[in-house]
Amino acid sequence: MTVRSKALMWTGIGLCVAGAVGLVVGAVLDVEAADPWASVAGSVAGLVGLALTLYAFLSRPGAPASAVTASGERSIAAGGNIGSAATGNGTTAAPSPTMPASTPPPGGTVTASGNRSVAAGGDIGSVSTGDA
Numbered sequence: 001m002t003v004r005s006k007a008l009m010w011t012g013i014g015l016c017v018a019g020a021v022g023l024v025v026g027a028v029l030d031v032e033a034a035d036p037w038a039s040v041a042g043s044v045a046g047l048v049g050l051a052l053t054l055y056a057f058l059s060r061p062g063a064p065a066s067a068v069t070a071s072g073e074r075s076i077a078a079g080g081n082i083g084s085a086a087t088g089n090g091t092t093a094a095p096s097p098t099m100p101a102s103t104p105p106p107g108g109t110v111t112a113s114g115n116r117s118v119a120a121g122g123d124i125g126s127v128s129t130g131d132a
Helices: 003-029 031-059
Strands: 067-070 076-078 082-086 109-112 118-120 124-128
Touching (some): 003 031, 076 109, 109 118
Parallel strands (some): 082 124
C-alpha cells in the first residue's frame, strides 16, 4: 500500500467516525432534527465512496504487457505452458502431460532466440529439438 492510499484510507475512516459520532450526538439530543442530517450524511457518504472507488480504479497503473518472442529459426516461445513441441526434421514430441493453464507474471519476458530453441513462461512437458 502506498503512502497516498494509506492517507486516503485513514481520511475516509476519520470522516466515517466523525459522521457516526455526529449522528449519535444528534440522535441523543433531538431525534427529529437528526433525521434530515442522517439522510444528507448517507447521501454524501455514498457519493464520496463512489468518487474514491472511481479514482482508485482509474488511477492505478496498468501492468506492462508481457513480451513473447521466438526469433530463432524453428524456435518456439509461449507465454504459458508448453505441453509438447518438436522443432527437428522428422521428429515428434512425446505425448503432452496434463498441465494447468498458466500465464507469465506481469511484465515477464519469454524469448527463444537460438535456432530450434524453446522457451515458456510456464512449464514445458516434452520437447524434441533434434532431427530424427
